[in-house]
Amino acid sequence: SFPTRRSSDLPINKDGCGSRWIGGSIMPADYTAARKSWLELIRRITCCPVIYCGACPSADRRKCPLRTCTEEAKRIVVKSSDQDPFLWISHPPAAGVALHFASASWSWQRHTYESLARLTLQMADGFLHFGIRRNDVVVIVLPGGSEFVAALFGSMLAGAIPSVVAPPRAFQSGAAYDSHLCNVLETASPRLVLTSAELVPSVVSVPGTKTEVITADELVNAGASGSATPRPARADLALLQFTAGSSGQVRGVRVSYKALEANVAAIRSWLDWSSHDSAAFWVPHYHDMGLI
Numbered sequence: 001s002f003p004t005r006r007s008s009d010l011p012i013n014k015d016g017c018g019s020r021w022i023g024g025s026i027m028p029a030d031y032t033a034a035r036k037s038w039l040e041l042i043r044r045i046t047c048c049p050v051i052y053c054g055a056c057p058s059a060d061r062r063k064c065p066l067r068t069c070t071e072e073a074k075r076i077v078v079k080s081s082d083q084d085p086f087l088w089i090s091h092p093p094a095a096g097v098a099l100h101f102a103s104a105s106w107s108w109q110r111h112t113y114e115s116l117a118r119l120t121l122q123m124a125d126g127f128l129h130f131g132i133r134r135n136d137v138v139v140i141v142l143p144g145g146s147e148f149v150a151a152l153f154g155s156m157l158a159g160a161i162p163s164v165v166a167p168p169r170a171f172q173s174g175a176a177y178d179s180h181l182c183n184v185l186e187t188a189s190p191r192l193v194l195t196s197a198e199l200v201p202s203v204v205s206v207p208g209t210k211t212e213v214i215t216a217d218e219l220v221n222a223g224a225s226g227s228a229t230p231r232p233a234r235a236d237l238a239l240l241q242f243t244a245g246s247s248g249q250v251r252g253v254r255v256s257y258k259a260l261e262a263n264v265a266a267i268r269s270w271l272d273w274s275s276h277d278s279a280a281f282w283v284p285h286y287h288d289m290g291l292i
Contacts, residue, residue, distance in 0.1 A: 085238075085261065089117040089153065093275065101145045111146045119146060119220070123154030124231060126223030127192075130214060134159035134232040136191035137240055139184065139211070141165045141203055143196065144285040147216045151194055154219075159232035163188050163240040163252075166286040168202045181206045183250045184242050194219060241288055263292055 092113035099116065101109045132138065138155045140162055142148040155162040165184055171177040193213045195203050203213055239255040283290030
């Protein structure tokens, strides 16, 4: 959303280069003062997500003078073959690098990549213990947090195709959620539904639910002693994503590993993201953009 204040009232960033923050992007002060049309401003921001003033100290690293969308697109070179989504599991970053998850009690839960990697491998073995085979679909109904991250990547390591579904609280009524989950289960034909102990009653009460439902705790306990079954190769698909169904029946979208890796590589390239950067995310993890 764009600010309703005049451009002269917008805060100037700490770099002191005369840039102003607008809608999450940085625009030069003279650009806003030039009274360009809002359509042009929207085009600039939506086509070039991160735009920096050429006078910023960060200009040397980010090459930040304003460019046209065509020039920006030419700058991006995606090498999806170099993007291994499981690299952080086999080679986790240093212990000081961590993810912080907001909990329901308004506190933060800190998890290092190393601890998440251990939990992911444990869940992968748990999936194999429950009989998951390559290309089986696993529907994941979990709140955001470390268990969700481990379950997502653990199902991939087990050769399954994860399909993330929103928890009940994301819907305004129980009937609407039952209808949504019922359509997803009917379309995806999953081998397992993974959820939390608190959400089991909401999941099993969905009419026509015949898929085996297990909890994250059961999965972790099953994988605690490892698995005698070797982990299979990657599934043919990385994700099975479903539309929200707000304009009709839900539809599944098949996302290949190449498409996923290319998408992640493009995001990193556009943001010029490095291992030294930090980020905060508020988009729900079950949202198509929030998940990627």
